[in-house]
Amino acid sequence: MLKVLIACVWLLGSAYGAMAHATSVVFLNPGMSTETFWVSYAQFMQAGAKDLGLHLRVRYSERNTQNTLIQAREALQGNERPDYLVLVNEQYVAPQILRMAQGSGVKLLLVNNALTADQVQMLGHDVDWLGSMVPDDEQAGYLMLSDLLRQHGPVAPGESIDLLAFSGFKNTPAAQLREQGLHRALAEHPEVRLRQLVYGEWSRQRAFEQATQLFKRYPQTALVWSANDEMALGAMQALQGSGQMPGKHVLFSALNSSPEILHARLDGRLSTLVAGHFTLGGWAMVLIHDDAKGVDIGAFGGRDRQEALFQLIDAAQAQRLLGATARVDFRALSAVGKPASYRYPFSLQLLLR
Template sequence: MIKKLFVAMAFSVCSVKVSAADSINVLFVNPSLPGEPFWHRVQGATEAAAEQLGIRLNVIYGEGNRIIQLSELTKYLNYRATPDYVILINYPGGAEESLRLLEKYEINHITLEQTISGPEKLAIGNPKEIYKYWLGELHHDNDKAGYVLAKQLYLQAKSKGHKEIYPVAINGHYGTESDIRSGGASRFFAEVGVALQQTVYAGWSKEQAFEKTKKLLSRYPKTNLIWCASDLMAMGALTAAGENNNRAVFGGFDWLNDTFELIRDDDLHASVGGHFMMGAWALVSIYDHHNGHSYWQNNSELAFDLMVLTKENLDSYHWIKSAKNWHSIDYKAMSLIDKPDARYQFSPKLLRKTRQN
């Protein structure tokens, strides 16, 4: 997920150091800012996987801007040792330049999420078609995820006694994955004959979601379901609804730290997630590629499902709220080394625990 941010920062690099002299060197391009809630989780899980797999991981930041991300990547490659692999997101409007740069340096790379469409997608093609060092895409189905969240919230609203459902949707920003997510929600509501009253854009911002929810509730006082493209925006919507004494059901994406307690307290009713693991899963596939596995020779994508978290299954996943527990995940068990006929089974279900650590 690309969070649109507008803060400019100096070039910075952090490193997870590994003692092995011949370790794999990987550059992870965090598309956001240090500490941004969702991408901080992605980076933390990726760092935990790197330590377990003996990978030397460096991190740079794109600051939510395609121009800054390309500039930081260019500076890194110009002034530091060339990494063996790069993990990054293709920013809309900047994919060709990033891919050309990595091709110039002959660096194998994996992209996260499918963020490019239309003419730009035709220009870059599929992995390995035009850019041979682009090994593939690791992604999930945002349309399906948006649909699943809408369905879960609809069922919860019905279970709470709402005979008629009056939903609104709060999206991230125009284009890419947020529109695909809300498209999945629209598809579900159309299937069950429910009119989506309005979709607004809040730029992935909790504050904007708060302000826009106040306006939506004034415009549509019967609203009893608020679908959000992120948990952070759902938290803003929740606060606005509380001030308006509205008892809607709420849901979002990302499984942020606060999400777990909000679901436990029945304030937030669902969150779709598990994709905070995508950087770690990309590292597992890189570990395998570096050690001779043929997956990325024979495939150009690696798809995984997301999962909806509710009060009913919270106890099985609450343990992942703590970053220290990400180091207890067995990343090596996910490897396909010495499993020639196996395929990756990346899924949030891999994180299920019968008890909290």
């Protein structure tokens, strides 16, 4: 995976060095401890925490929401409560944790999947949290199909293009938003026929099994849209099993930046790749650092933030993500001492430059 060991810990003073009490953070990671995306996500968080003088503990749910709730209870009601709890609204788990946190003295920050509008209304004003930080998932879904169609090229009048789509968990906001982006692009291209959208639940094996049947059902499939890398790789495997070649007979898109999907982008099996949101946890460490320093983070871009982190990854950038060691000075991103006009410059470009 992308090497995210950050080599720029500038020891400019004891305020950022050894501290009598480092601000403590627990991250409830919804993924598997062997899952490339969530492991790299946590590594980038750890790099940010180290640079900023935070003490970060990562707990993996192993894709089990009951584990998440148990871990949340331990963090919020145990003897060693952290100063901050970072969580993901994966499978709509956040409201239970927000209620659990009331009166604990622990500040909560949501990342990647924020509360839905219905959840906000249901919780009312009695429940409070520090804020939320999410990527532009709808734009990511839109970018993937738009770029696939650019590479496919136009069709003759009266002809159509068959598309298959693989989304994540149905009750996960990020998956829903990526689907919305897909449908926005479809509305602009009536020549595309979405033959079927299935929920691969972010799983390579599930997508492989689904795609094996779908390619038989829709033999004219020309495009495959996938909401993450694992599902794209599973669908590619299914296509190869049918005797066809990804990138030649069918064009694929994917989202994420695992080594395997980056190699697929480089060798042409993957036509379109969107990435960038693995950085979100690291940027969240900057917000927590600043809040702990007394900064009103809402004054520098809002309490509930959507960051434009996703971008199309070309071959040169894929190679850079594979081979380069990212160097980010997280402390330089802090709003401490910055003018009121300052806005956090969170972007994948900070790693690619």
